[in-house]
Amino acid sequence: MDAVLDDVFIDEISLPATDGYTLAGTLFLPRGAKRHAVLINSATAVPRKIYRGFASYLAHRGCAVLTYDYRGIGGSRLPAMVGYNRPKSLAGFKASMSDWAALDVTAAVDWMRERYSALPLAYVGHSFGGQALGLIANNSEVSRAAFVASQAATWRLMTSPEKYRVFVFMKLIGVPLAHALGYALGYAPGWAGVGEDLPKGVFLQWTEWVSSPRYLFDSNLPALENFARFKGELRALCFSDDPWATRPAVELLASGFTATMPEVLTVKPSDVGARAIGHFGFFRPEHRDTLWRGVAEWIQRE
Structure with missing residues (x-):
């Protein structure tokens, strides 16, 4: 259903993943001319609604912006349930983080390019x-990518004591719990500390990567060869009080993009008059005239 909010049109839609699965x-x-297209890509277990304010801000500035949920998250939990109340469980649901990329993110990029082929496509990636x-x-297909707290999330590069909490939770609590409940439920429950309920396959692959010294770079995914395909501009923001996306972790992820020269910027909360930012704080409306404006101006730079 269409809506208008502060001169921005907001439309709840569905789009097909590359395998036909329906994504919300x-x-x-914007009301006026569209000058750029922007795709916002969510963090793990985070529904698209938290990016609503930032997406509206970009639309105010002349961008056509799409937010969406990966399969198994938010409005994309089951195809038949898009636009309705979520089902009570993800029992029997098959998905992995690599599926999210290959099937869902790939399709979202294609969807934006098909509809806004005359506009430069920017990519915002959170975590x-x-x-x-x-x-x-x-x-x-992406001309510019802005990363927000996006990192190679090995526990070894997190700050203390958070890294030990993450290690204990994932290896000693989360994995056994996912296996034990997975047989009955088919997912890792959000109440265990992972955010939203996660499909079992997503959680187990995530845990495998977090436990590896170089995160996903230690996996045998054939898709790793795609890092070298990206030749656009890349700016990665890390925040000094973020225990997960530390600068070394952000730099490790950025190092995988060998065909470009990533720019990694560290922001202190005091730099923007804030008490804290952390892993999620960038998307709070209080940063409209500081962090949001900085990223928007960079995205829209000719």
């Missing part, structure tokens, strides 16, 4: 959303 999305359009850019075969 929200399209934000896993940035990682996914390196895994998709069509990342050459």
Whole structure:
């Protein structure tokens, strides 16, 4: 259903993944001329609604913006349930993080290019959303990528004591719990500390990567070769009080994009008059005239 909010048109839509699975999305359009297209790609277990304010802000500035949920998350939990109340469980649901990239993110990039072929396409990746850019075969369609707290999330590069909490949770609690409940439920429950309920395959692959010294770069995914396909501009923001996306972790992810020269910027909360930013704080409306404006101006740079 269409809506208008502060001179921005907001349309709740659905789009097909590359295998036909229905993904829930929200399209934000400016009233005036469209000058850029922007795809916002979510963090793990994070529904698209948290990006609504930032997406609206970009639309105000003349961007056509799409947010969407990966399969198994938010409005994309089951194809038949898009636009309705979520089902109570993900029992029997098959998905992995590499599926999110190959099937969902790939399709979202194609969807934007088909509809806005005359506009430069920018890619905003939050946490896993940035990682996914390196895994998709069509990342050459993206002219500029802005990463927000996006990193190679090995526990070894997190700050103390968070890294030990993550290690204990994932290896000693999360994995056994996912296996034990997975047989009955088919997913890792959000109440265990992972955010939203996660498909079992997503959680187990995520845990495998977090446990590896070089995160996903230690996997044998054929899709890793796609990192070298991206030749656009890349700016990665890390925040000094983020225990997950530390600068070394952000630099490790950026190092995989060998065909470009990534720019990694560290922001302190005091730099923008904030008390804290952390892993999610960038998307709070209080940063409209600081962090949001900075990223928007970079995206829209000719």
